[in-house]
């Protein structure tokens with residue numbers, strides 16, 4: 741049950757027919773794990789917190805835990821920045837999360853946002869959506885992996901050409917992609933919109949050319965191929 745303060749805080753979401761009071765309650769109950777604390781993750785974290793995702797775990801990728809992209813020169817710990825943005829949001833940044841490859845940690849969350857990482861295999865085993873985003877020098881892409889479903893590919897079904905070396909952490913591209921990643925997470929939590937599972941959304945830089953590519957489950961995939969029906 742939403743409090744009066746929450747109804748006021750989320751009023752602009754609650755009036756959306758796709759969200760409503762029930763959807764907002766779902767968001768507040770949701771638990772999302774974010775792998776990393778760089779610019780891409782910063783953008784995703786801010787949108788998740790602002791939308792009212794109730795519990796957010798952050799696996800730090802450095803010891804500083806800062807929202808540097810938004811506050812250069814005024815580095816602020818993620819915990820305080822997100823809870824200041826939304827006091828409903830519980831942020832878990834315990835160092836123990838660095839060992840998130842262990843199943844018992846991922847098991848506490850509904851879905852995971854991550855760059856390509858071995859965490860994908862843990863999510864696969866636990867049947868948790870793995871919203872994968874990568875930035876390379878010339879493009880960014882977003883690929884929701886639900887390979888544990890018989891009709892959705894996993895991360896290993898992607899051709900190796902997608903995993904480009906020489907990542908470019910240009911802040912605008914990272915922030916843009918993090919926002920898309922958070923939007924996909926909110927869609928999954930709310931059960932909204934068309935399924936983009938098995939679809940890879942990419943954007944080429946500097947042309948800003950968007951494309952969407954269907955990715956089929958690979959029958960030869962060593963992780964999920966056996967599920968091909």
Ligand SMILES: [Zn+2]
Nearest residue numbers: 894897961964
């Ligand atoms: Zn696969």
